[in-house]
Amino acid sequence: MATILTRPSDVREVDNTVDDPRRRAPLVLEYHDFGDVTDAVCNVTERQTPRGWYIAFGISLALLGLLGVCLGYLFTTGVGVWGNNQPVAWAFDIVNFVFWVGIGHAGTLISAILFLLRQNWRTSINRMSEAMTIFAVICAGLFPAVHVGRPWLIYWMFPLPNQMGMWPNFRSPLLWDVFAVSTYMTVSLLFWYIGMIPDLATLRDRAKSKVAQIVYGIFALGWTGSCRHWHRFERAYLVLAALATPLVLSVHSVVSFDFATSQVPGWHTTIFPPYFVAGAVFGGFAMVITLAIPARQFFGLKNLITIRHLDNMAKILLATGLIVAYAYATEAFTAWYSDQPYEQSAFLNRFAGPMAWSAWLMVFCNVVAPQLLWFKRVRTNLWTLAFVAMCVNVGMWFERFVIIVTSLTRDYLPSSWGGYSPTWVDLGMLAGSFGLFFTLFLLFCRYLPVVAMAEVKTVMPEAKVAHAEHPDEKKSDYWPDERHART
Amino acid sequence: MTQNLASSAQEPPAAKLVGLMAQFDTVDGVMAAAKRLRDAGFSRWDVHSPFPIHGIDAAMGIRPTILPWLVMGGGLTGLVGGLLLVWFTNAFDYPLYISGKPLFSLPANIPVIFEVTVLLAALTAVFGMIGLNGLPRLYNPLFKSGRFRRVTSDRFFIVIDATDPKFDAEGTRELLGLLGAQAVESVED
Numbered sequence: 012m013a014t015i016l017t018r019p020s021d022v023r024e025v026d027n028t029v030d031d032p033r034r035r036a037p038l039v040l041e042y043h044d045f046g047d048v049t050d051a052v053c054n055v056t057e058r059q060t061p062r063g064w065y066i067a068f069g070i071s072l073a074l075l076g077l078l079g080v081c082l083g084y085l086f087t088t089g090v091g092v093w094g095n096n097q098p099v100a101w102a103f104d105i106v107n108f109v110f111w112v113g114i115g116h117a118g119t120l121i122s123a124i125l126f127l128l129r130q131n132w133r134t135s136i137n138r139m140s141e142a143m144t145i146f147a148v149i150c151a152g153l154f155p156a157v158h159v160g161r162p163w164l165i166y167w168m169f170p171l172p173n174q175m176g177m178w179p180n181f182r183s184p185l186l187w188d189v190f191a192v193s194t195y196m197t198v199s200l201l202f203w204y205i206g207m208i209p210d211l212a213t214l215r216d217r218a219k220s221k222v223a224q225i226v227y228g229i230f231a232l233g234w235t236g237s238c239r240h241w242h243r244f245e246r247a248y249l250v251l252a253a254l255a256t257p258l259v260l261s262v263h264s265v266v267s268f269d270f271a272t273s274q275v276p277g278w279h280t281t282i283f284p285p286y287f288v289a290g291a292v293f294g295g296f297a298m299v300i301t302l303a304i305p306a307r308q309f310f311g312l313k314n315l316i317t318i319r320h321l322d323n324m325a326k327i328l329l330a331t332g333l334i335v336a337y338a339y340a341t342e343a344f345t346a347w348y349s350d351q352p353y354e355q356s357a358f359l360n361r362f363a364g365p366m367a368w369s370a371w372l373m374v375f376c377n378v379v380a381p382q383l384l385w386f387k388r389v390r391t392n393l394w395t396l397a398f399v400a401m402c403v404n405v406g407m408w409f410e411r412f413v414i415i416v417t418s419l420t421r422d423y424l425p426s427s428w429g430g431y432s433p434t435w436v437d438l439g440m441l442a443g444s445f446g447l448f449f450t451l452f453l454l455f456c457r458y459l460p461v462v463a464m465a466e467v468k469t470v471m472p473e474a475k476v477a478h479a480e481h482p483d484e485k486k487s488d489y490w491p492d493e494r495h496a497r498t
Numbered sequence: 499m500t501q502n503l504a505s506s507a508q509e510p511p512a513a514k515l516v517g518l519m520a521q522f523d524t525v526d527g528v529m530a531a532a533k534r535l536r537d538a539g540f541s542r543w544d545v546h547s548p549f550p551i552h553g554i555d556a557a558m559g560i561r562p563t564i565l566p567w568l569v570m571g572g573g574l575t576g577l578v579g580g581l582l583l584v585w586f587t588n589a590f591d592y593p594l595y596i597s598g599k600p601l602f603s604l605p606a607n608i609p610v611i612f613e614v615t616v617l618l619a620a621l622t623a624v625f626g627m628i629g630l631n632g633l634p635r636l637y638n639p640l641f642k643s644g645r646f647r648r649v650t651s652d653r654f655f656i657v658i659d660a661t662d663p664k665f666d667a668e669g670t671r672e673l674l675g676l677l678g679a680q681a682v683e684s685v686e687d
C-alpha cells in the first residue's frame with residue numbers, strides 16, 4: 012500500500028524530540044516561509060487524486076453500503092434483528108454510541124483545551140482531530156437514533172408541541188443526553204467551520220477551476236484576511252474554546268449518568284463521570300494517532316505533523332491511560348470496601364464470569380499496552396506507536412462492552428440472569444459505522460484543508476514581530492503576552 | 499485624477515477608484531507601516547494578512563470588539579430560556595410526577611440548562627463574529643487584483659479606502675511607497 016501512496020512522502024524524517032533547555036524545539040521543520048506551508052497543505056487537495064485514496068474510499072463505501080443494508084433490514088423488521096433481549100436490553104447499540112462519542116472528545120481537547128493552555132503544537136493536528144470529532148459524533152448519533160425502535164418518532168425526544176399534549180421528561184438522563192450530544196455536535200461543527208474559513212479562502216484564491224473557486228468561495232464567505240476581521244475572529248475563537256472546554260467535560264459526564272443514575276450493580280457508582288471523561292480522551296487520542304500516522308505519510312505532511320507531535324500525543328495517551336487504570340483500580344477497591352454483596356458479585360462476574368475474556372482483553376489493551384509508552388523508543392517509532400494506539404482503540408470498545416453487557420447479564424435476581432451474543436446485524440452495523448466514519452474522513456482529506464494553515468503560520472518564527480531593541484527575540488516559538496509588549 | 503487612472507483600468511467607463519492597495523513581504527514591514535498610518539491619522543484603512551498578527555491591533559489602533567458582551571447576552575438568554583423551558587414543560591403545562599420527586603428542582607435540571615446556555619452562547623459567538631465582520635460578502639473589489647490572491651498565503655497588504663478624509667490619490671500613493679511597500683496599486687470598482 013505504501014508504494015502506491017508515498018509519492019510526496021520522500022521527505023526526510025527529522026528527530027526533533029531532543030530537548031535542549033536553552034532553545035525551544037521548532038514546531039515546523041524545513042519550511043522557510045509561509046508560502047511553503049500553504050503549498051504543502053494545499054497540495055493535498057490540489058494534486059491529482061492518488062490511487063490509494065480510491066482504494067481506501069472504495070473499501071469505506073462498501074462498509075457504508077453494509078450499514079445501509081443493516082439499517083434497511085432494521086427499519087423494516089424491528090430491533091429484534093439485533094441480539095439484544097432481556098436482560099441485556101442495551102448492547103452493541105449503546106456500546107457503539109459510547110465508543111464513538113468518546114472518540115470525539117480528543118478533538119475538542121486538542122482544539123479547545125490545548126488552545127487555552129497555549130500548547131502551540133496543537134496547530135498541526137487540530138483541524139484533523141476536529142474533523143474526526145464531527146464524524147465520530149455523527150456515527151455516535153446514529154445508534155441511539157435507531158435503537159429507539161421507531162426512528163420515525165425520534166422527534167418525541169425534543170420538546171416540540173405535539174398532538175398528545177405531552178412533553179419529554181427533563182429529569183431523565185436519557186434526555187440530558189439528547190441535549191448534551193446535540194449541543195456538542197453543533198458547537199464542534201461551528202468550531203471546525205469558523206476555524207476553516209481563512210483556509211477555505213486560501214483554497215479559493217488558489218483554485219484552478221471555476222467550480223472549485225465558486226464552491227470554496229461560498230464557504231469562505233468572502234474572507235479577505237482583514238485585521239479588523241481577524242480581531243473579532245480570534246475573540247470568537249477564544250470564546251468558543253472557553254465554551255467548548257466545560258461542554259466536552261459535560262458531554263461524557265452526562266453519558267455516564269445514563270448508567271450511574273440507574274441501580275444496576277456495576278453501573279451505580281460515583282466514579283463514572285470522571286472515569287468516562289478520561290476514558291473518552293484516552294480513546295480519542297488513540298484514534299487521532301491512528302489517523303495522523305498514515306495521513307502524514309501519505310500526504311507528505313511529515314514536516315508539519317512531526318515526530319515531536321506524535322511523541323506529545325503519546326505522552327497524553329499514557330497520562331490518560333494511567334487515569335483510566337486508576338479508575339479500574341477504584342472500581343475494585345469500591346467493590347471490596349463497600350461490603351456490598353451485589354457490587355462485589357458484579358465485579359467478580361466481570362473478571363471471573365463467563366465473559367471474563369472481554370474484561371481481561373480490556374485490561375491488557377488499556378492498562379498493560381500503554382505502559383510501553385514510558386519508553387521514548389516506542390513513542391517515536393511509528394510502528395510501535397501505531398500498535399499501542401490500535402490496542403487502545405480495541406480496548407476502549409471492549410471497556411464499554413464490559414460495562415454495559417456484563418453488568419446487565421447478571422443483576423440482582425439469579426432467576427433473571429441471561430447471556431448475550433451479537434447477530435450479524437450487530438456486527439454489520441459496527442463495521443458499517445467505521446465505513447461511515449472513514450468515508451467522511453477520506454472526503455475531508457480530499458477536499459478540505461487538512462492542516463490549519465493560518466494557525467501553523469502564527470507559530471512560525473517569521474510570524475513574530477521583531478522588537479527594535481531585541482531583534483533576536485523573535486527566533487523563538489514562545490511569544491510573551493503581547494499586551495505587556497505594547498508601547 | 500480620474501483621467502490618469504482611467505488609462506490603467508481595464509474597463510474605462512465603469513472604473514471608479516475605491517482605494518489604494520500596498521503590498522508588503524514581511525510582518526515587520528507591514529507592522530511598521532501600520533503604526534505610521536495610525537499616527538498619520540488615517541481612519542478608513544485596513545491591514546490584510548494570511549494569519550492574525552500579534553500586536554497589530556495596537557499598531558492599527560483597533561478597539562476591543564463588543565463580541566464578548568453579545569456572547570454573554572446569548573448565554574444569559576440560554577440560561578433563562580432553558581430554565582423556563584424545563585419549568586414550563588415539566589412543572590406547569592404538564593406536571594410530570596416521577597418517583598415522588600419535586601416537580602421542579604434545580605439539581606435535576608442543571609444539565610439541560612447548562613447545555614442550552616452553552617449552545618446559545620456559541621451560536622452568538624459564531625454568528626456575531628460573522629455579522630460584525632459584515633460577512634458573507636462574496637463580491638469585493640479587492641478580489642479583482644491578481645496580486646491580492648496571495649493575501650491568504652504569504653503576503654501582507656494595506657488597503658486605504660478612498661473615502662478616508664485624509665485620502666488623496668497622489669499623496670497617499672507616495673506615502674505608501676515611502677513606508678516601504680513592495681508594490682502599490684489602485685483598487686477599482
